[in-house]
Amino acid sequence: MPTRLLLIEDDERLASLVQDYLLHEDFAVTVQHRGDKALASFKAEEVDIVVLDLMLPGVGGLQVCTQLRQSYTGPILILTAKSSDIDHVMGLELGADDFVTKPIEPPVLLARLRALLRRSQAAQPTKQVDVLSFGALRINLRSHQVHLNGHEIDLTTQEFELLSVLARNAGNVLSRDEIYNNIRGIEYDGLDRSVDVRISRLRKKLQDNTDQPYRIRTIWGKGYLFVTNAWE
Numbered sequence: 231m232p233t234r235l236l237l238i239e240d241d242e243r244l245a246s247l248v249q250d251y252l253l254h255e256d257f258a259v260t261v262q263h264r265g266d267k268a269l270a271s272f273k274a275e276e277v278d279i280v281v282l283d284l285m286l287p288g289v290g291g292l293q294v295c296t297q298l299r300q301s302y303t304g305p306i307l308i309l310t311a312k313s314s315d316i317d318h319v320m321g322l323e324l325g326a327d328d329f330v331t332k333p334i335e336p337p338v339l340l341a342r343l344r345a346l347l348r349r350s351q352a353a354q355p356t357k358q359v360d361v362l363s364f365g366a367l368r369i370n371l372r373s374h375q376v377h378l379n380g381h382e383i384d385l386t387t388q389e390f391e392l393l394s395v396l397a398r399n400a401g402n403v404l405s406r407d408e409i410y411n412n413i414r415g416i417e418y419d420g421l422d423r424s425v426d427v428r429i430s431r432l433r434k435k436l437q438d439n440t441d442q443p444y445r446i447r448t449i450w451g452k453g454y455l456f457v458t459n460a461w462e
Contacts, residue, residue: 231395232258233347234278236387237311238268238294244332248281251336252343265289274302279347281339284310284321285342292324299325306348309334322378365461367436369397376459383435396446396456405453429454 239245239249249259262268266288284291362369
């Protein structure tokens with residue numbers, strides 16, 4: 231999917247130049263030449279990034295920026311011929327993410343846009359997962375319920391915490407130190423065997439083979455492995 235960019239710029243020649251250049255860089259560019267018309271047609275869910283001039287007919291760029299920020303959380307780049315530090319500061323305080331002074335070469339503008347998009351994507355919160363599913367095993371992280379083959383498994387709080395840590399890291403070997411850090415926020419002291427005891431109990435309750443475990447495996451000298459395809 232192309233990156234959806236809204237360009238609000240009253241200089242039609244500059245707007246056409248920027249639009250033509252960005253179209254070849256996998257951007258879908260919508261152009262508005264007036265601030266009031268841009269606000270009237272703006273839909274936050276249809277825009278990935280905004281490039282906004284300050285000197286606009288109808289409604290000025292700073293006011294446009296303020297109103298966009300009422301519903302839009304994506305990046306805003308102000309593009310303007312004004313070089314005043316006061317204008318720069320006001321734009322940033324009103325919600326802009328970056329400032330570029332005209333004239334600017336299209337490749338430089340492209341680099342600034344991509345940098346803003348990377349920062350915006352990195353700042354997006356990770357979607358909270360409520361249920362982990364592995365074949366016949368379902369782990370509800372919100373209700374702390376575990377079902378295997380449709381039957382609820384009765385786990386203690388400590389057993390559930392351990393299982394959830396292993397399942398969140400399914401397919402990766404976790405050392406005792408990593409498990410302790412995840413559960414208690416402290417390093418493993420090399421003596422506490424409570425994790426081993428809970429692993430043994432989990433294996434019994436989850437119908438693993440206690441002699442040759444294949445669902446929660448011991449990787450000697452490294453830690454424990456939650457096997458993703460062992461729950462059919």
